[in-house]
Structures are given as C-alpha cells and as structure tokens.
Amino acid sequence: MASSDPASLSGQAAIVTGASTGIGAACAVELARAGADVVVNYRGSPQEAEETVTAIEALGRRAVAVKADVSMEDDILRLFDEAEARLGPIDIVVSNAGIQKDAPLAEMSLDDWNAVIAVNLTGGFLVAREAVRRFRRKGLRESVSPALGKIVFDSSVHQVIPWAFRANYAASKGGLKLLMETVAQEVASEKIRVNAVGPGAIATAINAAERENGLDEMLKLIPYGRVGEPADIGRAVAWLVSDAADYITGQTLFIDGGMTLHPSFKGNG
Ligand code: NDP
Secondary structure (H helix, E strand, C coil): CCCCCCCHHHHHHHECCCCCCCCHHHHHHHHHHCCCCCEEEEECCHHHHHHHHHHHHHHCCEEEEECCCCCHHHHHHHHHHHHHHHCCCCEEEEEEECCCCCHHHHHHHHHHHHHHHHHHHHHHHHHHHHHHHHHHHHHHCCCCCCEEEEEEEEEEEHHCCCCCCCCHHHHHHHHHHHHHHHHHHHHHHHHEEEEEECCEEEEEEEHHHHHHHHHHHHHCCCCCCCCCCCHHHHHHHHCCCCEEEEEEEEEEEEEECCHHHCHCCCCCC
C-alpha cells in the first residue's frame, strides 16, 4: 500500500546489483528502511549476500539473494525473472555492481580493459535495458508511484575527473554518464526516471589498499575532511528513487564531500 510520505518506498520492489558488500549492500538496506522489498544480487559471495538479506529482514521487509553476473545477458534475464517470481513487479533498479583492475596504460592488458568495461558499462546497459522492458510490461501503478519505474546507476566522481593508471575504470564511468543521460532522455515521456550517483571516496573493499597506504593523501582531496561511508550513498539513492525526487531525471548526484570542487585549486591556479 502506498504511503502519503513522498520519501516512502512502501509497496515497491527493488533490485540492487552487487549488493553483497559495500555501497550496494548499503543501498539495499536503505531502500528497505524506506519500505521497499529488495532483491540482493551478487556474483561470488553468497554468504555476504545472505548477510544483506538478514539485515533487510530485520527491518521487516522481504529480501531474496539472486546470483547473476551483470555482464552476462542470460544472467540478467534470469535475475529479473527470479526477482519478479519472488517479489512481484519491480519498481526500482539500482545498477551498482562494479570492479577496478588498475594498471598504467602501457601495461594494461586487453583482458583487464575488457573485464572492467564488461561489468561497469555493459552491465549497466544490460540492467537498464531489462529494467525498461519490465517497467513497460508492469504498467503504471499510480497508487504506488507517479513514475512507471526508477533506475539509478552507481557511477563515480571519475565520470568527470580523469584518473591516471585506471583508464579502463574512468572510461567505463564516463561511458555510464552518457548512457544514463541518453536513456533518461529516451524514456522520460514514459515516466521512467533515470539518474546516477557519483560517489567520491567511500570506505569499501574496492579501495581498502589505497586507504591503508595513502589515507592522508586521499583526505587532501576531500574538503569535507572524511572518507565517505556506504550509507552516505545508500540514503541518497533511497531518496533519489522516491517520489520526493519525482521531478528529477537525467542527473548525477555527486556524493563526495566536495571532491569535485577541485580542492587543489583553493588559493592556487
Ligand atoms: P565492493 O567491491 O565492495 O562491491 C562490489 C560489488 O559488486 C560486490 O557486491 C560484488 O559482488 C559485485 N560485483 C562485482 N562484479 C559483479 C558482476 N559481474 N556481477 C554482479 N555483481 C558483481 O565495491 P564498492 O561497494 O565500492 O563498489 C560498488 C560500486 O560503487 C561500483 O560500481 C564502484 O565503481 C562504485 N564506486 C565506488 C567508490 C568507492 O570509493 N568505494 C567510489 C565511486 C564509485 P561479489 O563480491 O559477489 O562478486
């Protein structure tokens, strides 16, 4: 049953890709805290995915873990089939799964280039394409939300900030930016909202080594003076897919403690 609170996700079902750990897990939990039932997608860590499921169930919402590799077309079709079979029509899709495989350009293997593009960019395409198909099939349920469906991509500040030694990653996130904006333009008239979040440095496994070896250098890039927490992103995503943000589409919300303010230019340049 829909709530009169525009920030509520009550009566809605969501899929979050890569929700076994990190930002994806936090998104799944925050969507549930706002009232949604959630499909917790993972690729390789069933135990961690089950921990996310348990956290959601503790909030009184339904959750189910579904294994699928976002870079594989058949896996994505099965992910949506299983999601709908278990939780009913899907209203919200968060395309979060992503990887890094860093190397200087001259030493970057084609395999590492292809792997990052396949998960971060092609995965985003496959997930968004299936989401649009399923939203159309579901139809508008105005008693639940004025939008037919909501998609959020987990991009990065590196969709706008170049990142040496990570050409594959930066290219994937730059690609996501125009994928998001193009899809948003294409489907807005159908009342499908498509947005992105652009996290800065968030404390997860993806950057554990960088934080361990260079936390002081990292903090120089963050005017707000702290590394972000996964819940900083999760809370923003829960708001962005809610009706409180109903007039927002085609936008990237940077959640970065000011990283995109180019802090090295303060008093300089
Ligand atoms: P984590 O490594 O903690 O999480 C990555 C998640 O993606 C895991 O749940 C992993 O599941 C899943 N995953 C990886 N490959 C696939 C795949 N092929 N199919 C399905 N799931 C997959 O990292 P983060 O939480 O930090 O990263 C999440 C997203 O946030 C990424 O897109 C990343 O680029 C983005 N981001 C992160 C920032 C940060 O500072 N942490 C900053 C900016 C953006 P499993 O373990 O089961 O393989």
